[in-house]
Each structure stands twice: as C-alpha cells, then as structure tokens.
Amino acid sequence: MIENRNDNEVQYDEELLRQxxxxxxxxxxxxxxxxxxxxxxxxxxxxxxxxxxxxxFLFLSPQELALIFEALEIDNSEYEEYLKEMExxxxxxxLSVMDTDDAVDxxxxxxxxxxxxxxxxxxxxxxxxxxxxxxxxxxxxxAIMTTEYxxxxxxxxxxxxMNVLRNxxxxxxxxYYVFVVDDQHRLTGVxxxxxxxxxxxxxxxxxxxxxxxxxxxxxxxQEDVAQIFKDYDFLAVPxxxxxxxxxxxxxxDDIIDVIDEEASDDYSKLAGISDVDxxxxxxxxxxSKRLPWxxxxxxxxxxxxxxxxxxxxxxxxVAILALFIPLISGTSGNSGTQALAVAVRxxxxxxxxxxxxxxxxxxxxxxxxxxxxICALVVIGIIFFWKHSLIIGxxxxxxxxxxxxxxxxxxxxIPLLIHKMGIxxxxxxxxxxxxxxxxxxxxxxLGLASMLIGQLG
Amino acid sequence: MIENRNDNEVQYDEELLRQxxxxxxxxxxxxxxxxxxxxxxxxxxxxxxxxxxxxxFLFLSPQELALIFEALEIDNSEYEEYLKEMExxxxxxxLSVMDTDDAVDxxxxxxxxxxxxxxxxxxxxxxxxxxxxxxxxxxxxxAIMTTEYxxxxxxxxxxxxMNVLRNxxxxxxxxYYVFVVDDQHRLTGVxxxxxxxxxxxxxxxxxxxxxxxxxxxxxxxQEDVAQIFKDYDFLAVPxxxxxxxxxxxxxxDDIIDVIDEEASDDYSKLAGISDVDxxxxxxxxxxSKRLPWxxxxxxxxxxxxxxxxxxxxxxxxVAILALFIPLISGTSGNSGTQALAVAVRxxxxxxxxxxxxxxxxxxxxxxxxxxxxICALVVIGIIFFWKHSLIIGxxxxxxxxxxxxxxxxxxxxIPLLIHKMGIxxxxxxxxxxxxxxxxxxxxxxLGLASMLIGQLG
Numbered sequence: 070m071i072e073n074r075n076d077n078e079v080q081y082d083e084e085l086l087r088q089x090x091x092x093x094x095x096x097x098x099x100x101x102x103x104x105x106x107x108x109x110x111x112x113x114x115x116x117x118x119x120x121x122x123x124x125x126f127l128f129l130s131p132q133e134l135a136l137i138f139e140a141l142e143i144d145n146s147e148y149e150e151y152l153k154e155m156e157x158x159x160x161x162x163x164l165s166v167m168d169t170d171d172a173v174d175x176x177x178x179x180x181x182x183x184x185x186x187x188x189x190x191x192x193x194x195x196x197x198x199x200x201x202x203x204x205x206x207x208x209x210x211x212a213i214m215t216t217e218y219x220x221x222x223x224x225x226x227x228x229x230x231m232n233v234l235r236n237x238x239x240x241x242x243x244x245y246y247v248f249v250v251d252d253q254h255r256l257t258g259v260x261x262x263x264x265x266x267x268x269x270x271x272x273x274x275x276x277x278x279x280x281x282x283x284x285x286x287x288x289x290x291q292e293d294v295a296q297i298f299k300d301y302d303f304l305a306v307p308x309x310x311x312x313x314x315x316x317x318x319x320x321x322d323d324i325i326d327v328i329d330e331e332a333s334d335d336y337s338k339l340a341g342i343s344d345v346d347x348x349x350x351x352x353x354x355x356x357s358k359r360l361p362w363x364x365x366x367x368x369x370x371x372x373x374x375x376x377x378x379x380x381x382x383x384x385x386x387v388a389i390l391a392l393f394i395p396l397i398s399g400t401s402g403n404s405g406t407q408a409l410a411v412a413v414r415x416x417x418x419x420x421x422x423x424x425x426x427x428x429x430x431x432x433x434x435x436x437x438x439x440x441x442x443i444c445a446l447v448v449i450g451i452i453f454f455w456k457h458s459l460i461i462g463x464x465x466x467x468x469x470x471x472x473x474x475x476x477x478x479x480x481x482x483i484p485l486l487i488h489k490m491g492i493x494x495x496x497x498x499x500x501x502x503x504x505x506x507x508x509x510x511x512x513x514x515l516g517l518a519s520m521l522i523g524q525l526g
Numbered sequence: 527m528i529e530n531r532n533d534n535e536v537q538y539d540e541e542l543l544r545q546x547x548x549x550x551x552x553x554x555x556x557x558x559x560x561x562x563x564x565x566x567x568x569x570x571x572x573x574x575x576x577x578x579x580x581x582x583f584l585f586l587s588p589q590e591l592a593l594i595f596e597a598l599e600i601d602n603s604e605y606e607e608y609l610k611e612m613e614x615x616x617x618x619x620x621l622s623v624m625d626t627d628d629a630v631d632x633x634x635x636x637x638x639x640x641x642x643x644x645x646x647x648x649x650x651x652x653x654x655x656x657x658x659x660x661x662x663x664x665x666x667x668x669a670i671m672t673t674e675y676x677x678x679x680x681x682x683x684x685x686x687x688m689n690v691l692r693n694x695x696x697x698x699x700x701x702y703y704v705f706v707v708d709d710q711h712r713l714t715g716v717x718x719x720x721x722x723x724x725x726x727x728x729x730x731x732x733x734x735x736x737x738x739x740x741x742x743x744x745x746x747x748q749e750d751v752a753q754i755f756k757d758y759d760f761l762a763v764p765x766x767x768x769x770x771x772x773x774x775x776x777x778x779d780d781i782i783d784v785i786d787e788e789a790s791d792d793y794s795k796l797a798g799i800s801d802v803d804x805x806x807x808x809x810x811x812x813x814s815k816r817l818p819w820x821x822x823x824x825x826x827x828x829x830x831x832x833x834x835x836x837x838x839x840x841x842x843x844v845a846i847l848a849l850f851i852p853l854i855s856g857t858s859g860n861s862g863t864q865a866l867a868v869a870v871r872x873x874x875x876x877x878x879x880x881x882x883x884x885x886x887x888x889x890x891x892x893x894x895x896x897x898x899x900i901c902a903l904v905v906i907g908i909i910f911f912w913k914h915s916l917i918i919g920x921x922x923x924x925x926x927x928x929x930x931x932x933x934x935x936x937x938x939x940i941p942l943l944i945h946k947m948g949i950x951x952x953x954x955x956x957x958x959x960x961x962x963x964x965x966x967x968x969x970x971x972l973g974l975a976s977m978l979i980g981q982l983g
Contacts, residue, residue, distance in 0.1 A: 104738065106740065108757045142757075231723070234723065235723055235724050238720050238723065245719070245761075262719060262723075263701055263702075266688070266691065266692055266695065267692050281561065281562070281563065283563065299786060301563060301565050302779035302782075304702075304761060304778070321778050321779075321782070322759035322778075324782075325756055325778070325781075325785065326756070328782065328786060328789075332785075332786070332793070333789070335793060336789070336793050339793065339796055339867075340796060340863045340864050340867030341863065342864045342868070351889070352889050352892035352893040352896055355889065356896040356897045356900070359861065359864045359893070359897055360897055360900060362864075363861060363864075363897060363901055363930075364901065364904055366860055367853070368908075370852060370856050371853065371905075371908055373853060374850055374853055377848070388845065389838065390848075391834070391841050391847075391848035392834045392835055392838070393831055394851050394852060395827060395830050395831070395834070395851060396824070396827030396828065396830060396831055398852050398855070399823065399827050399855075399957075399960070399964055400824060402859075403798055403819065403957040404816065404820060406797045406798065406956065406957065407798055410793060410794065410796075410797030411812075414790065432807075432808070432809050432812065435809035436809040436812040436816070439809055439810060439813040440813045443817060444820055447821055447824055448828075451825075451828055452828075455828070473820075499797070499863065500856075500859075500860040500863065503856070503859070503860075507852050507856055
C-alpha cells in the first residue's frame with residue numbers, strides 16, 4: 070500500500086485501531102498498529118487519551134513503545150504526565166531502550182525525584198550514560214548528541230569495519246558515517262558507508278578515510294552546529310570533548326528540529342511573544358504568553374505620553390499637528406523593525422560578525438538616509454496636493470526623514486550592542502524597538518513643531 | 527588534520543592558495559585546494575573575484591568545478607555573471623556534470639538565450655533531463671528533486687541490489703535509500719542500505735522492502751515536502767507523477783535549505799521587507815527592498831490622518847487626548863502582531879487547518895478579552911495615580927480594551943481569510959496589520975472621546 074501525504078489523509082484507520090483495543094484483540098491490533106510508521110503510531114497514541122493508552126501498554130512491549138515515544142510531538146511539560154500513566158518499571162524499561170538523546174530530553178523534563186525513580190531501575194551502564202548526557206547544558210552540542218554511533222580503529226580493514234557495522238546497525242542512530250579513532254579514542258577521520266561498499270575488503274581504513282573531519286565541541290551552541298549542517302550538507306557530525314576524544318554524534322534529523330525551533334524563536338521575539346503557541350492552548354495560557362510584553366510596553370507608552378505632555382501647549386495651539394502623530398511614529402516603527410530583522414537574522418546566521426559590524430552600521434545609516442529622503446518627498450507631495458499646506462508638509466517630511474534615520478540606526482545598532490554583551494539579540498524584540506522609536510520620532514516631530522510654532526499658528 | 531568550526535577559524539590558507547594561483551603553480555594549488563571540503567572551496571572561489579577565478583578555470587576541470595558550483599552561496603541573480611566568466615563550452619560541460627537539481631536551479635536563473643547556448647552543447651540525454659525538470663513550477667517537489675537516485679526492480683535479490691548500488695554510488699545523490707519499482711517503474715517500496723547490508727545475499731527485495739512508502743507528488747508544494755521530513759525524519763523522499771511512476775527523489779540537505787528559506791521568508795514578511803538582505807548588499811539595493819512597504823504604509827497613514835481630521839474639533843478642545851494616541855495605537859499594533867504571528871506560523875506548520883479555524887478564532891477572541899481587560903486595568907491605575915484623572919483613565923482604558931480585542935481578531939482572522947483565498951498568509955505582513963489596527967484603535971479612541979466630550983472639557 071502506498072501512502073500519500075499530500076492529500077492530507079490520515080495514514081491509518083483510527084476507528085479500527087480503537088475498536089481492536091476496546092475488544093482486547095491483541096493480535097490484530099499489533100498487526101495493524103506495528104505496521105505503521107512510528108510517526109503515525111505516535112499521532113494515534115497522542116490522540117486517544119489516557120484511558121485507551123492504558124490498554125496500549127498491555128498490548129505493546131516497552132521496546133515497541135520506545136519508538137513511539139521518540140516520535141511524540143508533545144510539549145516538553147507533558148512528558149511527566151505521559152510517564153505517570155505507566156507503571157514505573159515499564160516506563161524505566163522503555164526509557165532505557167530509547168535513543169539516548171531522546172531519553173535524556175524526556176528525563177530532563179522530570180522533577181528530580183521522579184527521574185531518580187526511573188534511574189534506580191536501570192542497569193548501571195545505562196545510568197552512567199544518562200548521567201553524562203544530563204550534565205551538558207541545554208542548547209549545546211552535548212545536550213542534543215547521541216552516544217549511539219559507530220566508531221572503528223584507524224588500523225582496521227574495510228572487512229572488519231563492515232562487520233562492525235552489521236553488528237551495530239540495529240542500535241546505531243546512523244550507520245552511514247563511521248567515525249575513525251586512534252587507540253586513545255581520539256577522532257582522526259571519517260569514512261562513509263558509500264566509500265566502504267565500493268572499496269576492496271582488505272583495504273586499511275586509514276588509507277581511504279577522510280582525515281579532514283569537521284566536528285563540533287561538546288560545549289558548542291546548537292545554533293553553531295546547525296550552521297555546520299547548513300554549510301556542509303552532512304548527515305551526521307561528530308562531537309568531541311576537550312581532549313579531542315569522540316563522545317557522540319549529532320544526526321541531521323535532530324538538527325532539522327533545531328533549525329525549525331531557532332527560526333520560530335526569532336520570529337516569536339520579533340512579534341513580542343514568549344513562544345508561538347498552537348491552537349489547542351487555552352486563552353488564559355495564550356494571554357499569559359502575550360501579556361508580559363504588552364504590559365512592559367504600556368509603561369513605555371506612558372513615558373511617551375508624559376514626554377509629549379511637555380509639548381501640550383504646542384498641541385493645544387495647533388491641533389492639526391496631532392493628526393500626523395500616528396503617521397510619523399508608524400513609519401519610524403516600521404523602518405526600525407526592518408533594520409532590526411536584518412540585524413537579528415544576520416547575527417543568527419553568522420553573516421554579521423565582529424569584523425563587519427561597522428560596515429553594517431554604515432550601510433544602515435546610508436539606507437536610512439535614502440529611505441528617509443524618499444519617504445519625506447512622498448509625504449511633502451501628498452500633504453501639499455491634498456491639504457494645500459507646504460509648511461506642514463515640510464515639517465512632517467523633515468520629522469519623518471529624521472525619524473527613519475534614527476530608527477534604522479537604532480534597529481541595527483541595538484541588537485549588535487546586545488549581542489556584544491553576550492545576550493541573544495532576538496530579545497530586542499520588535500515591539501520594544503518600535504516603542505523606543507515611537508518616543509524618539511514624536512520628540513523629533515513635536516520639537517521641530519515647537520521651533521516653527523510662529524509659522525504654524 | 528582536524529578542523530574545528532567552532533573557533534570561527536578559516537578552514538584554509540587563503541593567501542597561500544592565492545599565491546599558488548598567481549605563481550602558476552598548478553600542481554601544488556590542486557593538491558591544497560582539492561583536499562578542501564567543497565563548501566570551503568566555494569567560499570574561497572566566491573572571495574577571490576573574477577580575475578583570479580579565470581586562473582582557477584585553467585587549473586581545474588569542469589568536473590572539479592561542478593562540485594564547487596553546487597556549494598556556492600551566492601544570490602540567484604549572480605549565477606549569470608559567474609557563468610559569463612567562463613568559456614561557454616567549459617560552462618556547458620560543468621553544468622552537465624553537476625547534480626541535476628543544482629544545475630536546473632542555475633539554468634532557471636539565466637535568460638533564455640544564454641540558457642540555450644549551454645543546452646546546445648550538451649548531449650541529448652542530459653538536455654532532455656534538464657527540460658523535464660525546468661518544466662516544473664518553482665517551489666514544487668518537481669523543482670527541487672533530483673533524478674539521480676537508485677531504483678531496483680522488486681523481483682531482484684539483495685546481491686544484485688548491492689551491485690547496482692556499487693555501480694551507481696559515484697553518481698547517485700544518496701545510496702542510503704533504494705527505491706523499489708515494478709516493471710512499469712511504478713513505486714512499490716523502499717529499502718535502506720542499512721537493511722540491505724544485514725540481509726543475506728539471496729533474499730528477494732520484495733520480501734524485505736517496506737511497502738508503506740511515504741512519497742510526495744511531483745506537483746506538491748515544497749513546504750509540504752519539508753513537513754514530511756520534519757515529521758518522519760527521513761533522509762530522502764521519493765517523488766512520483768500522476769501515474770505513480772517514480773520520477774525523482776528529494777534529499778534532506780535540499781530540505782534544510784527549504785526550511786531555512788521558508789522560515790526566513792515568514793520572518794521578512796512579518797518585518798515588512800521583501801527579503802532579509804545581508805551586510806554586503808549596497809544601501810540602494812537595501813533601500814529598494816524596504817521602500818515598497820514603507821510607502822504603501824505612508825499612504826495608509828495619510829488615511830489615518832484624514833480620518834482623525836473628523837475629530838479635529840475634539841482634539842482642539844481637549845489637547846491632552848493627543849498624548850495617549852501613541853500609547854493606544856502602539857498597544858493595539860503590538861497585540862495584533864502577536865495574534866498575526868501565531869496565525870501565520872500555525873498555518874505554515876499545518877497546525878491550523880480547515881477544521882480548527884473556528885476554534886482558533888474563538889480562542890483569539892477570548893485571549894483578546896483577557897489581555898484587553900488586564901491592560902485596561904493597568905492603564906486606568908497608572909493614569910489615576912499618575913495624572914489623578916479617573917475620567918481620562920476610564921476613556922483610555924476602554925479604548926485600549928476595545929482596540930486589543932479588535933486587533934487580536936484582525937491579526938488572526940485576516941491571515942486565515944487570505945489563506946482561504948489561496949494566497950500565502952505571510953503577505954499580510956506585520957506593518958500592514960499594524961497600520962490597519964492603528965486606524966481602528968484611533969477611531970475607537972477619538973469616537974469614545976467625542977461622545978464623552980461634555981465630561982472631558
């Protein structure tokens with residue numbers, strides 16, 4: 070049977086599976102369910118709810134459930150709940166046979182007591198492996214790597230390498246790269262399965278391996294690791310510790326999740342939310358993710374109002390000035406957000422680094438001037454032909470031009486500054502920069518207006 | 527030699543390579559340069575400029591240059607220029623040995639005449655292959671797939687499959703999945719190299735292959751294909767035509783670029799730029815990417831000013847009202863952008879579909895009400911304790927609450943509407959929604975103020 074994902078069809082007969090579970094028809098359930106891809110198994114597993122899941126535990130071994138658990142797409146905070154549905158010994162057995170990186174991701178989400186209750190039931194070798202991985206900081210290469218890789222000694226032959234591969238194939242995360250080490254387990258090279266199968270059996274590994282290995286340090290940031298994958302198109306990258314000893318590998322499927330997450334992350338911050346929730350999140354939780362920024366910005370907005378209070382006399386005299394406030398603050402906010410987006414993405418992708426910061430700044434000042442002058446001319450034209458007032462047009466145009474230049478510089482310079490301080494530049498979220506630019510643009514506008522008050526009255 | 531990408535070191539000795547080229551030292555240049563990873567070769571190639579590149583053509587064969595061209599990270603518009611540096615026959619030879627998907631990407635960027643000058647020089651088989659791929663629409667599975675895959679008949683044995691693999695290994699994009707077809711070349715299954723190397727040589731492929739293949743239609747959107755990779759963690763996905771015949775495969779390295787592009791794309795649109803340029807783009811080009819939105823929004827801003835003109839009398843009477851305009855329009859803009867970000871990402875990741883649109887809308891209305899009421903209370907409190915005015919506080923609070931609710935609904939509903947019309951919801955860019963929300967929030971505020979004008983005076 071061929072499946073087609075593009076028709077948005079469900080890949081399995083949900084009702085049938087549910088009925089087989091309720092009927093206690095173990096054999097037929099297993100036949101249908103285990104034939105599915107783990108992703109689809111996991112989708113069904115998430116959907117049916119806790120009561121039906123309790124029947125699934127009776128029908129599947131911990132080994133079989135481990136594959137499903139690796140494919141779950143639930144919030145990190147939900148793992149605790151999902152594990153509590155199982156008996157502790159069943160859950161412990163399942164965790165110990167999961168891919169170590171996935172198991173560690175789950176264990177990381179549990180409170181210590183709960184986690185220890187599982188670790189107590191596992192054999193000491195597995196526990197040690199978990200403890201090592203749990204020690205790495207979140208978002209580092211160490212935290213996302215797996216220890217299930219295939220390595221061989223550089224002095225072995227293609228024949229023995231192929232034998233190692235055949236034995237390790239059921240457990241290893243990938244067998245398409247074999248990492249080559251010396252007798253102190255230091256990384257010295259890499260060879261692909263592709264190269265192995267076209268080489269004669271007696272060839273020595275060290276004669277055909279590539280000794281220019283691109284690797285990641287165990288403490289490297291996961292974004293830097295993602296960049297390696299984007300640049301070099303690898304399927305797996307080895308991870309080494311400070312002694313150059315091979316300690317794990319990172320595979321491309323885990324990196325896809327990292328790339329997706331990081332991009333989502335920058336995006337959320339540009340929009341001023343802590344993270345992009347999905348449609349199933351309830352309104353209270355959704356509101357709690359959005360309120361922090363909104364309330365901080367309310368206070369900033371009150372500062373704007375207070376500063377504008379200084380110009381109340383001017384506004385009182387020439388009420389028409391108020392009409393262009395949203396136009397000016399909006400335009401400055403927009404150009405600031407544009408500059409911000411370019412700077413944050415540039416820093417994230419590594420295109421902007423220490424050396425070309427000044428170049429970027431100069432480019433942004435020039436860009437700000439060009440866009441500012443063009444926008445000013447457009448505004449002067451509109452106001453002149455529409456409102457028949459040259460002086461108001463010139464005032465608004467000048468304010469827009471200055472605001473755009475200032476906003477563009479702020480939008481690119483503030484993230485660079487924050488990045489230099491070692492903070493993720495994406496925290497300089499869009500709304501924050503926008504509100505700052507609001508304040509400066511309005512001050513520029515009303516300041517200019519106050520100076521020209523004689524002409525305006 | 528081990529290379530470490532995390533130290534941000536350059537992976538090669540640029541000066542040495544440059545000198546070897548200028549000295550005409552072919553042998554030593556080739557020895558150093560060809561030992562590099564194609565990504566690093568490409569980085570050097572981009573950096574040295576056209577004059578030095580002309581020497582490189584003399585030192586490398588078109589086959590060697592093809593690998594470099596596949597790894598270039600230049601703007602699509604630059605390919606034309608790069609190809610014009612070479613002799614036509616050299617360029618044609620290089621294009622014909624590149625991975626077909628990469629070569630087609632390049633050919634797609636050339637004007638017809640230039641493209642035909644290359645195609646004329648290639649053998650008819652290659653030309654036919656290119657013509658087929660060039661016919662697929664951009665951003666579809668057909669446009670990003672490669673035709674260099676390994677397929678075998680379902681009735682062959684593991685032994686013959688391994689022989690096919692050994693022969694095809696140098697040309698195929700991946701040999702880690704072998705796609706199984708019937709005698710009409712219809713896709714019937716898939717088998718991994720992993721499964722092949724652990725099976726005995728006389729086993730029939732059809733007995734060990736997986737017959738539940740997840741595939742993409744040749745006309746499918748590249749975002750849908752990316753979703754398959756995210757869900758199923760595949761290294762390659764087969765592509766079939768309307769008769770279920772296997773026509774190509776898509777590999778994970780190409781999909782990483784798609785995921786990165788699409789996320790960048792949504793991000794740019796949220797910021798109101800046509801795409802995120804890098805630091806090397808000159809100010810005029812950068813300005814031209816930003817001006818379209820800025821100018822459209824200027825016109826929208828003029829509409830805001832005109833509508834506000836209706837309330838000039840009110841503003842004239844109570845100038846203090848103007849002080850809170852930026853606060854109210856800012857807050858409404860921010861909450862609208864938050865709702866927009868959630869809706870656009872939800873649609874992009876497929877989390878929001880036809881069935882749960884109403885659910886999302888209901889969730890957003892509730893979220894808008896909760897955030898609106900809380901923000902209103904905060905504002906009333908601040909204005910009361912700060913400005914000692916309850917009536918202004920109540921007015922601004924009410925306006926903020928209404929604006930947030932309207933902005934939240936608009937932010938989620940407009941992208942859903944646009945998506946239903948078959949347009950990419952990300953075009954409902956952040957600044958556009960923000961400006962719309964500006965208008966409504968100011969109308970709500972000044973409308974309320976006009977009604978209460980008796981109390982305010």
